[in-house]
Amino acid sequence: MFFKKKPISQIDDDQIALVENAQRRIRQKKGLYNHFVFWIFTSVVLWFVNMVVGVGEAVLILDYPWFVSIIILWSLLLLYHAFQVFVTKRFMGKEWEKEQLKRLTALQQIKIEKIKRSLDKEAQLIADSQFQSEQSKPKQCITIIAAAAANNALGKDNNLIWHLSNDLKRFKQLTKGHHVIMGRKTFQSMPKALPGRVNVVITRQEDYQPEGAVTVHSLNEALEIAKDDLQPFIIGGGEIYKQALDVAHRIELTRVHAEFEADTFFPSFDLSVWKETFKEDHFKDDSHDYDFTFVQYEKTN
């Protein structure tokens, strides 16, 4: 047979409690015994005083000789004392209370554990569904859109160098309804704000407030304004493209197959980071002076 070993401190506590309880019980029983002896002794004395010596012979209480009534009442008291010792203090004493309290606490503990487990489960479900909705949320695609010559030329004297109507059409089609983010110089190169789009102009000037555009003082601020747009476009010019390469996810580049003298250039970008995902060639015709290609790049990391 195997006994589970209790730690020494627990043995001591249990033993002390047992000894204390036994001592208490002995004291209670001794008290009852003394009461009983005293009751017998007093009853005999009262009987003797009344019946033999004749003290208060004719005195009645509740129709009994006085000493009989006193002994009856005392007997009831003695019975009550015995009941206290053998029933109340045995079963419902401090130990009983402690035991009940322990049991109730254990039950409460089980309930608390159950509630905790179901709360944990609920929290996990909420976290999972939040994670899933986060995952299924469409990601923003910050897109650089530019037309650059074979030598990366973009513009000269704050103007475009060529006119390619199909490129302009594509620009309009792609950017319609979105935020178009640009440097102050590019904005000033246009006759007015681009209609049907939110024009966001980046400048360091505090008091620059052109008509039809929102002014900001950094690219980050511009992207913050466009944070709810799934595809905000960075539309130039050279300075802004350079800063945007780090944060952009896609480049829509119109490569014009000719070289031009220019003062603004498209920045070179790392082709191990940017992968070509789409390409469409267009050739010169009556309304297009140069061959050009639409090329799409996606950032790979």
Ligand SMILES: NC(=O)c1ccc[n+]([C@@H]2O[C@H](COP(=O)([O-])OP(=O)(O)OC[C@H]3O[C@@H](n4cnc5c(N)ncnc54)[C@H](OP(=O)(O)O)[C@@H]3O)[C@@H](O)[C@H]2O)c1
């Ligand atoms: N081919 C294309 O696809 C294309 C597209 C767009 C533009 N372009 C051409 O590009 C040329 C303009 O380009 P660009 O490089 O000269 O100028 P830009 O990039 O359009 O604008 C530069 C201006 O933006 C503001 N800026 C730049 N970085 C900033 C920052 N970090 N914080 C606050 N403000 C900042 C400054 O404005 P403030 O000086 O006001 O402080 C700066 O002078 C033009 O020739 C235009 O025609 C070509």
